Amino acid sequence: MFTLTVREHIMIAHSFRGAVFGPAQKLHGATYLVDVEFRRTELDADGLVIDIGLASQALKKVLEPLNYRNLDELPDFAGQNTTTEFMAKALFDRLAGRIAEGELGEAAKGLNGLKVTLWESHIAWAAFEGALPA
Amino acid sequence: MFTLTVREHIMIAHSFRGAVFGPAQKLHGATYLVDVEFRRTELDADGLVIDIGLASQALKKVLEPLNYRNLDELPDFAGQNTTTEFMAKALFDRLAGRIAEGELGEAAKGLNGLKVTLWESHIAWAAFEGALPA
Amino acid sequence: MFTLTVREHIMIAHSFRGAVFGPAQKLHGATYLVDVEFRRTELDADGLVIDIGLASQALKKVLEPLNYRNLDELPDFAGQNTTTEFMAKALFDRLAGRIAEGELGEAAKGLNGLKVTLWESHIAWAAFEGALPA
Amino acid sequence: MFTLTVREHIMIAHSFRGAVFGPAQKLHGATYLVDVEFRRTELDADGLVIDIGLASQALKKVLEPLNYRNLDELPDFAGQNTTTEFMAKALFDRLAGRIAEGELGEAAKGLNGLKVTLWESHIAWAAFEGALPA
Amino acid sequence: MFTLTVREHIMIAHSFRGAVFGPAQKLHGATYLVDVEFRRTELDADGLVIDIGLASQALKKVLEPLNYRNLDELPDFAGQNTTTEFMAKALFDRLAGRIAEGELGEAAKGLNGLKVTLWESHIAWAAFEGALPA
Amino acid sequence: MFTLTVREHIMIAHSFRGAVFGPAQKLHGATYLVDVEFRRTELDADGLVIDIGLASQALKKVLEPLNYRNLDELPDFAGQNTTTEFMAKALFDRLAGRIAEGELGEAAKGLNGLKVTLWESHIAWAAFEGALPA
Numbered sequence: 001m002f003t004l005t006v007r008e009h010i011m012i013a014h015s016f017r018g019a020v021f022g023p024a025q026k027l028h029g030a031t032y033l034v035d036v037e038f039r040r041t042e043l044d045a046d047g048l049v050i051d052i053g054l055a056s057q058a059l060k061k062v063l064e065p066l067n068y069r070n071l072d073e074l075p076d077f078a079g080q081n082t083t084t085e086f087m088a089k090a091l092f093d094r095l096a097g098r099i100a101e102g103e104l105g106e107a108a109k110g111l112n113g114l115k116v117t118l119w120e121s122h123i124a125w126a127a128f129e130g131a132l133p134a
Numbered sequence: 135m136f137t138l139t140v141r142e143h144i145m146i147a148h149s150f151r152g153a154v155f156g157p158a159q160k161l162h163g164a165t166y167l168v169d170v171e172f173r174r175t176e177l178d179a180d181g182l183v184i185d186i187g188l189a190s191q192a193l194k195k196v197l198e199p200l201n202y203r204n205l206d207e208l209p210d211f212a213g214q215n216t217t218t219e220f221m222a223k224a225l226f227d228r229l230a231g232r233i234a235e236g237e238l239g240e241a242a243k244g245l246n247g248l249k250v251t252l253w254e255s256h257i258a259w260a261a262f263e264g265a266l267p268a
Numbered sequence: 269m270f271t272l273t274v275r276e277h278i279m280i281a282h283s284f285r286g287a288v289f290g291p292a293q294k295l296h297g298a299t300y301l302v303d304v305e306f307r308r309t310e311l312d313a314d315g316l317v318i319d320i321g322l323a324s325q326a327l328k329k330v331l332e333p334l335n336y337r338n339l340d341e342l343p344d345f346a347g348q349n350t351t352t353e354f355m356a357k358a359l360f361d362r363l364a365g366r367i368a369e370g371e372l373g374e375a376a377k378g379l380n381g382l383k384v385t386l387w388e389s390h391i392a393w394a395a396f397e398g399a400l401p402a
Numbered sequence: 403m404f405t406l407t408v409r410e411h412i413m414i415a416h417s418f419r420g421a422v423f424g425p426a427q428k429l430h431g432a433t434y435l436v437d438v439e440f441r442r443t444e445l446d447a448d449g450l451v452i453d454i455g456l457a458s459q460a461l462k463k464v465l466e467p468l469n470y471r472n473l474d475e476l477p478d479f480a481g482q483n484t485t486t487e488f489m490a491k492a493l494f495d496r497l498a499g500r501i502a503e504g505e506l507g508e509a510a511k512g513l514n515g516l517k518v519t520l521w522e523s524h525i526a527w528a529a530f531e532g533a534l535p536a
Numbered sequence: 537m538f539t540l541t542v543r544e545h546i547m548i549a550h551s552f553r554g555a556v557f558g559p560a561q562k563l564h565g566a567t568y569l570v571d572v573e574f575r576r577t578e579l580d581a582d583g584l585v586i587d588i589g590l591a592s593q594a595l596k597k598v599l600e601p602l603n604y605r606n607l608d609e610l611p612d613f614a615g616q617n618t619t620t621e622f623m624a625k626a627l628f629d630r631l632a633g634r635i636a637e638g639e640l641g642e643a644a645k646g647l648n649g650l651k652v653t654l655w656e657s658h659i660a661w662a663a664f665e666g667a668l669p670a
Numbered sequence: 671m672f673t674l675t676v677r678e679h680i681m682i683a684h685s686f687r688g689a690v691f692g693p694a695q696k697l698h699g700a701t702y703l704v705d706v707e708f709r710r711t712e713l714d715a716d717g718l719v720i721d722i723g724l725a726s727q728a729l730k731k732v733l734e735p736l737n738y739r740n741l742d743e744l745p746d747f748a749g750q751n752t753t754t755e756f757m758a759k760a761l762f763d764r765l766a767g768r769i770a771e772g773e774l775g776e777a778a779k780g781l782n783g784l785k786v787t788l789w790e791s792h793i794a795w796a797a798f799e800g801a802l803p804a
Contacts, residue, residue: 001530001531001532002487002490002491002528002529002530003487003528003529003530003531004486004487004526004527004528005526005527005528006525006526007390007524007525007526008525009389009390009391011292011296011297011298011388011389012296012297013281013295013296013297013338014297018180020180020182020185020187021180022187023335023336024279024336026336026337026338027281027337027338028279028280028281028297028335028336028337028338029279029280029281029282029296029297029298029299030279030297030298030299031297031298031299031300031388031389032299033389033390043485043487043488043491046420046422046423046483046485047482047483047484047485047487047488048422048483048485048487049487049528051422052526053422053424067291067296068291068292068294068296069294069295069296070281070294070295070296080181081180081181081182082181083177083180083181083182084138085136085137085138085177085181085182085183086177086181088136089136089177120279120299121277121279121299121301122141122275122277122301122792123140123141123142123277124138124139124140124141124186125138125139126136126137126138126139126183127136127137127139128135128136128137129135130135141792143791143792143793145694145698145699145700145790145791146698146699147683147697147698147699147740148699152448154448154450154453154455155448156455157737157738158681158738160738160739160740161683161739161740162681162682162683162699162737162738162739162740163681163682163683163684163698163699163700163701164681164699164700164701165699165700165701165702165790165791166701167791167792201693201698202693202694202696202698203696203697203698204683204696204697204698214449215448215449215450216449217445217448217449217450218406219404219405219406219445219449219450219451220445222404223404223445254681254701255679255681255701255703256409256658256677256679256703257408257409257410257679258406258407258408258409258454259406259407260404260405260406260407260451261404261405261407262403262404262405263403263405264403269798269799269800270755270758270759270796270797270798271755271796271797271798271799272754272755272794272795272796273794273795273796273797274793274794275792275793275794276793286582288582288584288587288589289582290589311753311755311756311759314688314690314691314751314753315750315751315752315753315755315756316690316751316753316755317755317796319690320794321690321692348583349582349583349584350583351579351582351583351584352540353538353539353540353579353583353584353585354579354583356538357538357579390524390543391542391543391544392540392541392542392543392588393540393541394538394539394540394585395538395539395541396537396538396539397537397539398537409658411657411658411659413560413564413565413566413656413657414564414565415549415563415564415565415606416565425603425604426547426604428604428605428606429549429605429606430547430548430549430565430603430604430605430606431547431548431549431550431564431565431566431567432547432565432566432567433565433566433567433568433656433657434567435657435658469559469564470559470560470562470564471562471563471564472549472562472563472564522547522567523545523547523567523569524543524545524569525545554716556716556718556721556723557716558723616717617716617717617718618717619713619716619717619718620674621672621673621674621713621717621718621719622713622717624672625672625713658677659676659677659678660674660676660677660722661674661675662672662673662674662675662719663672663673663675664671664672664673665671665673666671
């Protein structure tokens with residue numbers, strides 16, 4: 001298997017509901033480093049997993065509505081604890097949607113899977129990985 | 135699959151037996167960065183892989199009897215080369231035991247697997263990963 | 269000159285006022301990695317710049333009232349843009365105060381200076397450094 | 403599964419052909435950090451995934467003909483875009499060959515797989531992973 | 537003193553002349569991580585060392601004519617060994633020029649100094665630092 | 671000022687005497703990442719701070735008698751707490767000696783200063799910096 005990974009970041013505010021979250025129930029925030037790993041079994045005709053320019057552009061578009069925002073106020077996440085692991089899945093779904101719609105180009109249809117990792121600090125990070133529909 | 139990873143570290147002394155180890159047969163030591171990745175297929179009711187507070191606490195308890203110690207003197211490792219890869223498995227087993235005993239909470243019973251990575255320097259690291267009993 | 273540095277982190281929310289801040293005028297947040305460098309010209313009697321245990325404890329106490337908080341709501345920062353560089357200075361002042369009060373021990377009176385660095389992401393960080401009163 | 407990973411680096415020049423590469427069609431270069439992960443299901447008699455000395459030596463030998471070179475001029479890569487993902491596979495194949503020839507020792511025949519990761523910058527990296535013949 | 541640092545990168549080819557350079561006399565390349573530290577003694581009216589948006593834009597403009605290029609072919613560096621330390625100074629000079637011309641805004645005239653660090657790998661880096669004219 | 675920095679590492683065992691050290695009074699160990707920064711005001715005739723080959727070689731020679739050793743048993747450190755900050759100075763002195771003896775070449779006599787940084791973990795490091803005799 002081949003993979004290509006690109007890194008971006010966002011800066012968000014949010015709060016959590018539930019005693020399990022302790023002091024993180026208060027409004028606070030995070031810098032999330034966002035690593036997206038694109039996976040495929042064979043390289044495309046140019047010797048690539050994915051056009052890195054289109055990949056970065058798609059990732060920026062997916063992050064843009066979240067960056068410099070309070071996630072508690074976004075309708076998409078209403079009633080949801082926007083934990084790091086939940087956000088990894090949310091970003092996975094949004095990227096998978098853009099790939100399916102052809103936004104990353106024809107070649108991107110050869111992708112088999114994605115992994116989205118969010119670093120919330122130098123000592124804690126979460127990820128979601130899964131297959132893409134053939 | 136979802137994962138959550140936390141990082142800790144320990145500072146230990148040890149020595150190895152066997153010509154393959156060359157100068158590392160002498161008593162020396164290491165700072166091990168310890169990354170523990172918790173894995174599960176579905177998030178729990180709070181939107182979590184694991185309560186990060188309980189996870190960090192369990193990891194600290196597992197590391198505590200090793201930290202600031204000479205591993206050559208610990209009965210558990212008698213007659214054993216405490217290589218980085220061996221120690222990754224030893225920490226995996228101890229954490230798996232604590233999860234089975236319920237120390238990381240009821241929700242932790244939904245965990246499917248663990249990966250323990252030990253960094254012995256900026257240019258070498260080892261890991262053990264495996265499934266947890268259902 | 270000798271230095272010793274310790275790293276901690278906090279997760280905060282805040283917003284900025286002023287057109288120069290662009291989208292960061294909205295409520296957002298950050299994970300700040302906080303590196304505190306302690307400086308002195310001669311080591312103390314134990315061969316130390318500072319007792320690392322007392323240093324970490326003092327840093328945690330200084331960070332605790334900021335961690336998991338919305339800085340916009342803290343009276344100390346009322347009417348202030350809590351930029352990364354401003355926060356570096358605020359932490360410097362608070363640590364210098366604790367050193368002066370003797371909280372880091374007698375030996376800490378031999379410290380000559382401090383540098384506080386705050387990483388807001390993997391691609392941007394700010395610092396404040398200065399002398400300590402003799 | 404157990405893994406052991408070692409890190410090296412090379413500094414190379416190259417250029418790409420194809421409009422998809424944009425400005426990278428011009429002759430430029432890269433520092434590649436090269437991480438090689440060795441995989442096996444059981445440790446060998448010394449408690450090792452692989453003799454780290456032999457592993458590092460083999461990796462250096464594989465990198466040596468590429469280091470400080472213009473990849474465009476190497477006959478092995480004639481007519482080939484030496485993308486990061488392509489180079490990960492090329493290094494995988496060369497290491498797998500050396501393992502099969504016994505250069506990493508008898509014990510290395512117990513290896514099940516390899517993963518080669520090449521970092522082209524702090525924000526982009528590629529990898530190839532696969533099984534080794536039994 | 538206050539500082540703010542931003543990180544970018546470029547990918548270049550070059551070669552060196554002189555026996556001291558050994559194998560690096562051949563055409564090869566590098567990924568340079570470029571860290572630019574802006575220094576001033578007092579924050580500006582917005583609580584900033586420098587408008588990070590303008591700073592990043594100026595850095596990108598300074599790097600653009602070097603990125604994806606063979607430095608051996610650039611007239612500005614004719615007859616010059618473009619070592620990492622030399623390039624740090626070259627970037628310092630170009631940034632200092634843009635600050636003097638007002639491209640980073642009026643407030644940037646309060647800057648006292650710059651430090652430019654170029655990482656050529658995870659184990660080697662070089663820097664040039666100096667004062668800015670008042 | 672120009673600087674060039676190279677990174678190496680050692681793995682040592684040691685123990686400390688004095689209640690201030692708490693659990694570190696027991697025999698333990700550390701991986702020290704060792705960064706040596708060479709400083710000079712003007713580049714040499716080759717456009718270098720220092721011949722990086724000679725610099726790395728000298729650093730390896732200085733580290734070799736410490737690597738894979740128990741520092742408690744080395745006569746040079748008898749009766750001494752080999753703290754991270756103390757070791758930074760010890761390495762500074764040994765490197766300065768080799769520079770004075772001409773081991774890093776004639777050009778190295780133009781060096782003005784050194785900084786030696788030892789990372790004992792991802793969250794703690796110490797350094798010693800000073801001038802070199804003209």
